[in-house]
Amino acid sequence: MPSSQHRRRKSSTTNLGDLPSFLENSPFFIPFSNEESPAQSVPKPTFSQLVRSKNAQALLAFLVGVFLFWYLMPRKGDISYEALGRWGLLHGGGAQCLYDPKALVAVPNITDLGTKEYEGLDWEKLAYVTYVTHKDVLCNSVMLFESLDRLGSRAKRVMLIPDTEEFRTEDYSSRSAQEDATVKRLLKLAESKYGVKLVRMRIIRKQLGFQMWAASYSKLHTFSMAEYTRIIILDSDATLLAPLDELFLLPPSTATMPRAYWLDKPTLASHIMVITPSAAEFARVQKEIDKAGLGVYDMEIVNALYGATCNVLPHKPYALLTGEFRRAKDKHTAYLSPGEVWDANQVKKEARLVHFSDYPMPKPWEGISQNDVKASRPACVKTEGGEDCSDRDVWRGFYREFRERRMEVCGLESMAWWGSNPNY
Template sequence: SLDSHASTEVDWSQFAYTQYVTNSDYLCNSVMVFESLDRLSSRADRVMLYPSKMFKSDNDTSLDAELIIKARDEYNVKLVPITVQHKNNADATWADSFTKLLAFNQTQYSRVLSIDSDSMILQNMDELFLLPPAPVAMPRAYWLPPDSHTLSSQVMLIQPSKAEFSRIMAKIESASNNDYDMEIVNDLYGGSALVLPHRPYDMISGEYREENHTKYLGSEDEIWDPVAAYNEAKVIHFSDWPLPKPWRPQPEDILLKIQPPCTSINGTEDCTTRTIWKSFYTDFKIKRKVSCPPIISYCLVSYVYRRFVDPDGDDWCGIESPAEHFV
């Protein structure tokens, strides 16, 4: 196994997990990722690429600054201020997408592992840094048609270099507004990337709502075992259309409508798949409280304000009942 190659002789300071931040939502998500890496005793460095305007000094008392300081002081995160990149006539999603690719320019490291922050890391992944050299390694987007051979940019093991970053920049300059990071990296590396196994490195949460798991299992013969699949997975990426991302309000009617059905085995009801799927969302909320207490405090105040002062005010916190946040 890859784990058997990990040893105390490895210079872990040449490797890093990277997170990119473009707004407050993703800042909290990134802090959650770093909390997981810290709890799982990852040995590589941790690097946050964040907008320079978010944090000027330790005297900054903004919510964003509090979280950035928390990441630095509690989870040993190295801070790299950046300017969030924009392209004319492109939406914010495109800016987020471009900013992710700045990982290719972190040449202070020989290898970086970029993981989308709307994910949960369940197990240590340090072994990936010890894979054979390749400009980039990615799993297949297994949920897409198999003959597309599309790579997933949700997890990218990158060898940063000026040359590769120049190629990325050139591709971005010529890209249309409908081309995002996934299209760009597939364009450049679709035929040459080292392919990571999506089992265990890139499961999407919606897999638990599928009736047929052949794409994920990679076999028509293997029998789906929801517990074994969960125990095997190292990264679960939240992708559950039409359900919003887990930090957004989760409409109860949609939850009930799309949750995995229970099955009947020898006359006994089995709700294991449903239970595990629902646990993704409850676990996320619990971890968010641990990692982002300033955000939770703000959201509670925001909830009260909207409840009694401005019912039509913008809500990015997703609080339906304040009681659920006093656990």
């Protein structure tokens, strides 16, 4: 017969299953055998518990990471807007319209300006606009209008000029007689020979760091010119190689601009813009100008205003930079189409507008030493048959042609560059 002490022990251990688990092995309880311990049942985990477990969450995170890496990794030759958009949306930077492949407009491939596609256009309501902020760049605008005239463009031509004494042809008291005569002659040339309408504007200038861009806000006056239904704005530091009238056939949009392909961050370029002006739109633009701070110029403003909704103009062939020809042969991926091989002569043949942007090279009407030109010019590439200097030849041709046309159109010499040396 079991002793009373044993009976008490068995009685005390019978209900151990009701104790908290952390007390089951407590030294304050008398040890017992498995036979004496009640069976412990462990419930199966629910689906919800399995999903919330650390192992399941770690596995899910790994699978998501693998998928994102596969989806976002650029494929061979994949430099499309869609690919840029994948990264841009992930990192949340740049002009949002560049992330949408549908924003890239299809420009009509029309070289004959007399075709039926242009018959429905009201040319009185369409215009090219350039802007002049200083007398030193006045000739550049005249040269652009000469090109438009020579190429047969039918749209109106407007030059925005400062409403300042410097550009008042009736008052030359503060400048030398030669400068007075040059300004007057070029303004008259633009009006009488190339049919340019001169529109005076208030120069918008802010002391915000880089003074070369301090007056760039002035081009944004164009958004107020509601007498036109569509305007093509051109910076004057460019060479026009072909007519751009096909851009008037683009789908309706407040602003259509090319991608600044030379920048890492998806950004819209402002040296050529196709816009629909209105009083309401100019009010929005003016508001952005008024609050612009350090480092905010025309390009930043148009990206802030239209980066989410604009149509995108193909940068090839409408936004070629002269600096592109100074890159190495394998560094043209951003400009070229997927799978395309760089050919300087072919690129020039296809280009319609070339923008002189070539740091540290100055603009083609400014001065530079021969040594600096030699240090900056594109390099020749060694080939099996000798040397390929096509990049240098095309690049040099842009600058030489600009200087020659400056003399031909405006009667002005550019500042000294390379003198008579043809091998700069």
